[in-house]
Amino acid sequence: MSGGGASPDGLSALVATPLFWLALTVGVFEAFDILSRKSGRHPLCHPVLWTTPVLIGLLWATGTDYAAYKADTFLLSFLLGPSVVGLAVPIWAQRERITRLAVPIALSLTAGAITSIACAVGILSLFGAPRAILASIAPRATTTPVAMAIADQLGGIPALAAVIVLFAGCVGSMSATPLLNAFRFDDYRSRGFALGVSAHGFGAARAFQVNDTAGAFASLGMALNAVMTALLLSLVAIAL
């Protein structure tokens, strides 16, 4: 190494610093986020869907392994924890609505959470998937950070859980309107709540596009199902 100054060695060493991958991740994400806004937030334009393969390509191209990248971008993943805690605020803000409709909310939340887990794990086990893969799909209805935390707890793969949740969000938010119309659900509260329980933040975003009441109930469904699914799966984990 030549001491200091402008040297190509110094520049290539920059690739190995947290600053480089952090800046690149935020930059690539922001670029896709701008495109996503231009598309009117179409589910298939979700920035994570495009940022992830681009970054994987860059890591491959530079011969960087995932462990190093993960350590460098720890600052971003760390924020997931406090963000999940912060979901308490919107739940608390909707307490009047929750108490007024406590019975329908509690019953449909429980039914939805059980259906989601049983259906996903049941079908996937027909494909002969091992436990780590089943544990990654079990929390598929919850918001991504919660799904990742649950999958991790159950011995699943958080990265896989994240991608499954994104896919579920796309499917749910794109098909909910025709599906619910076909079965003649004509109340925005049940429509929104169902979308939030099954398709988390994507569902809530879609519901808000349609109607404010549906949107509020979808956010509520998303937040409550994060707790319900975590609770149910921790009971399953204890039973196993």
Next chain:
Amino acid sequence: MLSAIFLLLACQLAGEVLHRLTGLALPGSVIGMVLLIGWLALVRRERPTLSAVSAWLTAHLSIMFVPAAVGLMNEGPALERYGLGLAVATAVSTLVTILVTAAVFRWALHRFTPGEVGRRPVAAEPTS
């Protein structure tokens, strides 16, 4: 601002402590969320900063799970073997869950809270 951040971190920390002490499989952050609801119920006051901080965090959730999603680069074999199963199971589970949740909600609304039925009648929704 700092007090709101501290409140979030303190709840998360308490959640992690409970998680470790009880061996409960609930993630520490989810326990922290429940603790924060309890705190908000216990100490009632306006909290504009906490609302702003948590709304900012929620609005930027997506970028926070990019580092984890990139971890897929090491999951090639699993995706190749179970990709089809994962796609089918996820799609079917998502659609069935929407229908079951909406059906139970509608049934319970009529059965247990008839006063709420039709409070927000709905016009036909445009399909898009």
